[in-house]
Amino acid sequence: MKTIKNILSNFNRYTFLMKQLILRDFKVKYKRSILGIVWSLLYPVLMMLVMAMVFSQMFKVSVEGVNYLVYLMTGLVMFNYFNEATSTAMTSVVTNFSLINKVYIPKYIFPIAKTLFVGINFLLTLIPLLAIILFTGSGETKCIINIWYIVLPYIFICLMFFTMGIGLLLSSISVFLRDMFYIYGIIITIWNYVTPVFYDISIIPTALQPIFKLNPLYIFINGARSIILYGNPPSMIEIIVMLLISIATFTIGAIVFKKNQDKFIYYV
Numbered sequence: 001m002k003t004i005k006n007i008l009s010n011f012n013r014y015t016f017l018m019k020q021l022i023l024r025d026f027k028v029k030y031k032r033s034i035l036g037i038v039w040s041l042l043y044p045v046l047m048m049l050v051m052a053m054v055f056s057q058m059f060k061v062s063v064e065g066v067n068y069l070v071y072l073m074t075g076l077v078m079f080n081y082f083n084e085a086t087s088t089a090m091t092s093v094v095t096n097f098s099l100i101n102k103v104y105i106p107k108y109i110f111p112i113a114k115t116l117f118v119g120i121n122f123l124l125t126l127i128p129l130l131a132i133i134l135f136t137g138s139g140e141t142k143c144i145i146n147i148w149y150i151v152l153p154y155i156f157i158c159l160m161f162f163t164m165g166i167g168l169l170l171s172s173i174s175v176f177l178r179d180m181f182y183i184y185g186i187i188i189t190i191w192n193y194v195t196p197v198f199y200d201i202s203i204i205p206t207a208l209q210p211i212f213k214l215n216p217l218y219i220f221i222n223g224a225r226s227i228i229l230y231g232n233p234p235s236m237i238e239i240i241v242m243l244l245i246s247i248a249t250f251t252i253g254a255i256v257f258k259k260n261q262d263k264f265i266y267y268v
Contacts, residue, residue, distance in 0.1 A: 014109055021113040022120070044080065044125045048073045048132075051198055063200045066229045067137035070129075074228055075197035075221050077125045082163050082217060083188055085118035089167025090174050090184060093264060100264070107261045108254070111171040115164045122156075133228060148233040152224060155234075158246040159220045165249030168257040175264050195221065216245050 089111035
C-alpha cells in the first residue's frame with residue numbers, strides 16, 4: 001500500500017509533466033495529418049465495418065437476438081484500448097531513456113501517461129459507438145439507452161486500472177528483456193482470439209467456457225455488453241470481481257515496477 005500511496009502522491013506532484021507528455025503524444029500522433037483527431041473517430045468505425053463484413057458475410061458469424069454491429073463495436077473499442085495502451089506503455093520507459101538520464105522523474109509517469117493518452121482516444125471512440133447504438137438495429141435488436149448506462153464509467157475505470165497494471169508490468173519487463181516487444185505481439189494476438197470480441201462465447205464447447213470466462217477482458221466487455229445490448233446491469237459479484245481484478249493488477253504492476261526501476265539505468 002505504501003507504493004500505491006507514493007505513486008498517488010507523485011502523481012499530484014507531477015501533474016504538469018503528465019499533461020505535457022500526453023500533449024506531446026497527441027502532437028506526434030497527428031503531426032502532418034490532414035484529418036487529425038478525426039482519425040480517432042474514423043478508425044474504429046472503419047475497422048468495425050471491415051470486421052463486420054468479414055465475420056457476418058464471409059464467415060456468417062452472428063449473435064442471436066442482438067444487433068451484431070453494436071456487439072462487435074463494444075468489444076472492439078474496449079479490446080483496442082487495452083491493446084494500444086499496454087503496447088505503448090510497454091515501450092515508454094525505453095523510448096524516454098534520454099529524458100530519464102538527464103533529470104529525475106518518477107519512471108512510472110511514462111507508462112501511466114501512455115495509458116491515459118490512449119484513454120482519451122478511447123473516450124473519443126465512444127462517440128461513434130453511441131451513434132451506432134442509436135441509429136442501427138430494428139425491432140428486438142434495437143438498443144435503447146437505459147438507466148444502467150451510469151454503470152459504464154465504473155466498468156471503463158476498472159478496465160483502465162487493469163490496463164495500467166499490465167502496462168507497468170510490461171514496461172518493467174521490457175527494460176530487461178527486449179524480446180518482450182515481439183513476445184507480447186504474439187500474446188496479444190492470442191488474447192484477441194480467446195476474448196469474445198467478434199463471436200459469442202456460446203460457440204465455445206461448454207466444458208471450455210468457464211476457462212474463457214476467467215479472462216479479465218471478457219469480464220469487462222461482457223459487463224458493458226449486458227448494459228448496452230440487454231439493458232441489464234452486471235451482477236453484484238461481477239462488479240466486485242471487476243474492482244478486485246483492477247486493484248490487484250494495478251497493485252502488482254506498481255510493486256514490480258517500483259522494485260525494479262532503480263535498475264533500469266543499467267539496462268536501457
